[in-house]
Amino acid sequence: MKVALLGATGFVGAAILKEALDRGHTVLAIARHPEKIAARERLSVEAGDVYDTDPLAALIHGSDAVISAFNPGWKNPNLYSDQVKGTTSIIAAIKKAGVKRVLWVGGAGGMEVKPGVRVIDGPDFPEWVKPGSLATMNALEQLQKEPQLEWSFLSPSAEMKPGKRTGKFRLGTDQLLVDANGHSSISVEDYAVAMIDELEKPAHIRQRFTVGY
Numbered sequence: 001m002k003v004a005l006l007g008a009t010g011f012v013g014a015a016i017l018k019e020a021l022d023r024g025h026t027v028l029a030i031a032r033h034p035e036k037i038a039a040r041e042r043l044s045v046e047a048g049d050v051y052d053t054d055p056l057a058a059l060i061h062g063s064d065a066v067i068s069a070f071n072p073g074w075k076n077p078n079l080y081s082d083q084v085k086g087t088t089s090i091i092a093a094i095k096k097a098g099v100k101r102v103l104w105v106g107g108a109g110g111m112e113v114k115p116g117v118r119v120i121d122g123p124d125f126p127e128w129v130k131p132g133s134l135a136t137m138n139a140l141e142q143l144q145k146e147p148q149l150e151w152s153f154l155s156p157s158a159e160m161k162p163g164k165r166t167g168k169f170r171l172g173t174d175q176l177l178v179d180a181n182g183h184s185s186i187s188v189e190d191y192a193v194a195m196i197d198e199l200e201k202p203a204h205i206r207q208r209f210t211v212g213y
Helices: 011-022 053-060 079-097 127-144 188-200
Strands: 002-006 026-031 043-047 065-068 101-105 112-114 150-155 159-161 170-172 185-187 207-212
Touching: 002 011, 011 026, 011 101, 011 188, 026 053, 053 079, 065 079, 065 188, 079 127, 101 127, 101 188, 127 150, 150 188, 159 188, 185 188, 185 207, 188 207
Parallel strands: 002 026, 002 065, 026 043, 065 101, 101 150, 150 207, 159 185
Antiparallel strands: 170 207
16 A cells, blocks of 8 residues: 555654555655655655645645654653644645545553543553643544544553564453553554554554554
């Protein structure tokens, strides 16, 4: 497929970029710092500003799907407002470009640990993570208001770190996945596998889903 990827230089975006290219897809990587992306076959790179809707729409026009790994940066003092603004612009650009298929990098904060209780509601949830987590939850709310988009929103486990690409994991829906020891984890490499699996064989249209061991 021809895929437009936003945030391709980030922690998650870089893993998704590698997985998509390794599986034979053609990727247009759109990033604030395109010079950070090494050349590869079937890869084109463009500098793009997610807040500039019309030029972004022109860049992604003709794509089979858009994957958003956009994050304005965890150290950004205006993280929440900048991320919400960026999400709004990205969705507007996708609609303007006429792209229907959208895959979104979600977060674990909005996942349920028991009925009515989310990860973000826990007493040990880090304060510095909350703005980004709330902004990512807002992205899901914005997508849910777009009936014409065929979106999928993939939330990771509570812990996502560099690791191995095993291709062996579980998928879930709105509840946080934990192992037999109560640990919730996924490698960023396997998260990317789950994302590209969904690209290739859509199974969660207009749904949030999650991945974990």
